[in-house]
Amino acid sequence: MLERRAGIAAPASEPVAAPAAAPPDGDWTFKARRWIERVLPMDHLLPRRQPYYVGSWVYVFGVVTIAALVWVIVSGVVLSFMGPQWWHVSSLGRFINSLHFWSVQLFFVFMVLHLWGQYFMAGWRDGRAATWMIGVVIFATSILTAFTGYLSQQNFDSQFIAISAKDAMNSTGAGAFFDVLNFGQMYGLHVMLLPIGITFLVVVHIVMVRSRGVVKPIGSEGSPVS
Amino acid sequence: MSRLGQRMTQDEYYRGVRMVPYDLLKELTIALVGIAALTLGLAAAFSSPDVAPITIATWAQADPVDFVTTATGELAGTTTSAGYGAPYNSGGGEQSWGPIAPQKWFGQRIPVDSANAFVLQPLAYASVGNADLGKALGVWKAAGADQQTKWLTTYKDALGKATVTDGKVTVATGDYGPLTTMMNGLLGVAQSGGLDGLLLSNGRFYQTDYTQGLLFIGDSGYLAGLATAANLSGSQWGMMNETGQYPGQSWLWLYTMWYQVWPFTSSTGFLGLSAHNADLGVVFLMSVLTVALALVPFIPGLRDIPRWLPIHRMIWRRYYTPTKNAAART
Amino acid sequence: MDSAAHYFDWGFIHISYPNLLLIGLMIVLFAVALVAPFPHGTDRDA
Numbered sequence: 001m002l003e004r005r006a007g008i009a010a011p012a013s014e015p016v017a018a019p020a021a022a023p024p025d026g027d028w029t030f031k032a033r034r035w036i037e038r039v040l041p042m043d044h045l046l047p048r049r050q051p052y053y054v055g056s057w058v059y060v061f062g063v064v065t066i067a068a069l070v071w072v073i074v075s076g077v078v079l080s081f082m083g084p085q086w087w088h089v090s091s092l093g094r095f096i097n098s099l100h101f102w103s104v105q106l107f108f109v110f111m112v113l114h115l116w117g118q119y120f121m122a123g124w125r126d127g128r129a130a131t132w133m134i135g136v137v138i139f140a141t142s143i144l145t146a147f148t149g150y151l152s153q154q155n156f157d158s159q160f161i162a163i164s165a166k167d168a169m170n171s172t173g174a175g176a177f178f179d180v181l182n183f184g185q186m187y188g189l190h191v192m193l194l195p196i197g198i199t200f201l202v203v204v205h206i207v208m209v210r211s212r213g214v215v216k217p218i219g220s221e222g223s224p225v226s
Numbered sequence: 227m228s229r230l231g232q233r234m235t236q237d238e239y240y241r242g243v244r245m246v247p248y249d250l251l252k253e254l255t256i257a258l259v260g261i262a263a264l265t266l267g268l269a270a271a272f273s274s275p276d277v278a279p280i281t282i283a284t285w286a287q288a289d290p291v292d293f294v295t296t297a298t299g300e301l302a303g304t305t306t307s308a309g310y311g312a313p314y315n316s317g318g319g320e321q322s323w324g325p326i327a328p329q330k331w332f333g334q335r336i337p338v339d340s341a342n343a344f345v346l347q348p349l350a351y352a353s354v355g356n357a358d359l360g361k362a363l364g365v366w367k368a369a370g371a372d373q374q375t376k377w378l379t380t381y382k383d384a385l386g387k388a389t390v391t392d393g394k395v396t397v398a399t400g401d402y403g404p405l406t407t408m409m410n411g412l413l414g415v416a417q418s419g420g421l422d423g424l425l426l427s428n429g430r431f432y433q434t435d436y437t438q439g440l441l442f443i444g445d446s447g448y449l450a451g452l453a454t455a456a457n458l459s460g461s462q463w464g465m466m467n468e469t470g471q472y473p474g475q476s477w478l479w480l481y482t483m484w485y486q487v488w489p490f491t492s493s494t495g496f497l498g499l500s501a502h503n504a505d506l507g508v509v510f511l512m513s514v515l516t517v518a519l520a521l522v523p524f525i526p527g528l529r530d531i532p533r534w535l536p537i538h539r540m541i542w543r544r545y546y547t548p549t550k551n552a553a554a555r556t
Numbered sequence: 557m558d559s560a561a562h563y564f565d566w567g568f569i570h571i572s573y574p575n576l577l578l579i580g581l582m583i584v585l586f587a588v589a590l591v592a593p594f595p596h597g598t599d600r601d602a
Binding site: 049060063088098106121129133150155156159163179182185 | 234236240243244245246248249250251253254258260262264269270272273275276277278279280310321329333434436437440441452458459464465475476503505506508509516522524529533535537540542543544545546
Binding site: 055056057058060061105109112113116117 | 578581582585586588589590592594
């Protein structure tokens with residue numbers, strides 16, 4: 001191909017390669033590709049259609065929660081780039097911290113509204129129990145992530161939260177390994193480990209939702225809906 | 227052809243269901259822009275809370291009597307941190323629920339000796355070049371435990387009526403041994419900021435662990451007073467509150483609620499749960515409730531409530547009460 | 557915004573007005589989402 005583009009003819013003496021034989025079907029890569037194509041084909045990952053009964057604003061709470069999470073992460077990345085002291089000494093830093101603070105509030109508001117919506121829709125039906133359970137795990141992990149964030153503020157609030165929360169941690173034995181008074185540990189958990197965890201869980205949650213599609217209305221489970 | 231839990235593909239699941247056009251990426255983009263606008267607006271209008279942290283220096287300057295009282299308590303082993311137990315020391319204050327005492331299981335993994343760390347070692351540093359302080363420390367170390375306890379008890383009682391004169395804590399005349407010299411010496415170190423540095427650095431240069439300083443500050447009445455004024459303390463639903471006029475961690479409402487109700491407010495309690503092991507009890511209770519929330523799909527009754535309430539009929543009104551036009555189309 | 561918030565007390569409930577407002581807004585938002593009409597522009601078959 002390269003030779004043709006450069007206007008150079010291939011040497012006449014070079015033999016044309018025989019087409020490669022298709023690899024045997026048993027190889028792992030092929031099996032993985034087939035599994036992905038079965039579980040989440042592009043038409044379901046990025047659908048262009050949805051069931052007609054998806055006609056309520058309650059359905060937007062999930063995507064709005066994701067949007068809030070995106071801004072939490074973006075503002076958090078800026079804060080972590082500039083270091084934990086920056087927002088106390090810079091007005092721009094304080095503004096970025098405010099973006100982080102309010103996007104976190106919005107994240108929890110819409111996540112809880114999404115939870116209420118999914119509960120009243122009994123969204124776990126028709127094989128979607130795992131999706132629901134991952135959602136609860138995301139909720140709990142988010143609370144833990146926010147908690148480490150509050151501990152990382154390096155102000156009066158973080159001092160008192162640390163001093164109070166240590167009792168709950170210590171009472172369960174967790175405090176021996178998870179020292180809320182140790183800023184370095186809490187900060188590291190907050191800016192790296194827990195965001196990675198949440199992102200992974202959210203991706204799994206979205207893949208599960210897209211893979212199964214939106215659940216049918218209550219009373220129409222399993223049967224074709226007209 | 228996505229597979230569902232019941233081995234049904236999406237095509238099979240939606241067989242007969244009328245599908246309508248839908249732009250997922252446009253929806254995501256609108257959500258991103260909308261939330262960005264909302265976040266920017268809130269941040270510009272309200273900023274975010276940032277009440278400056280207290281230091282041991284500001285504490286010692288603002289309330290010298292409280293500082294000296296706390297330091298005396300550390301020496302006497304009567305403060306919260308001194309009697310805490312695991313993971314800090316063998317003070318014996320661990321929470322337990324019958325035989326369940328996980329606080330004790332892992333030992334003293336974060337050793338903190340309150341008397342030495344907060345009082346005696348800083349005084350040893352401060353006594354370099356200060357003969358009087360050095361002598362007082364010597365007298366203290368040479369005295370037996372009984373004598374020390376006598377001095378501490380007498381001094382602690384006297385501190386109840388202490389005053390501040392020329393930056394020093396003054397008490398009525400009494401037999402306190404070297405304690406007045408020691409405590410005023412420590413007060414000087416604290417007010418200059420030296421104690422903040424000592425408790426953080428611990429002889430090292432780089433540090434990110436504030437355990438010692440926070441434990442010491444946590445023992446004070448000063449911090450408790452500031453926290454109560456800000457409605458942050460445990461008995462004020464404090465976990466969900468924020469400094470200033472900002473919303474707090476309102477998602478913690480159920481967690482903090484238990485600390486306001488029986489049996490966790492009672493000293494006698496119920497089934498072994500009381501104010502004495504409230505932290506352990508509330509963590510246990512909230513863990514059970516969180517697991518229950520995750521298992522809602524499998525819990526009879528709880529999983530049926532959505533069926534009984536008419537809320538889903540409003541969400542899916544296109545399905546339950548199709549309009550004349552929709553009916554004509556099917 | 558840094559001055560102390562005011563609190564609403566009812567029985568054992570003790571909640572700051574900012575938190576109360578936020579939770580109230582959530583309930584209102586959910587109720588509005590339930591009843592607000594959803595765009596019918598996509599009603600043609602896909």
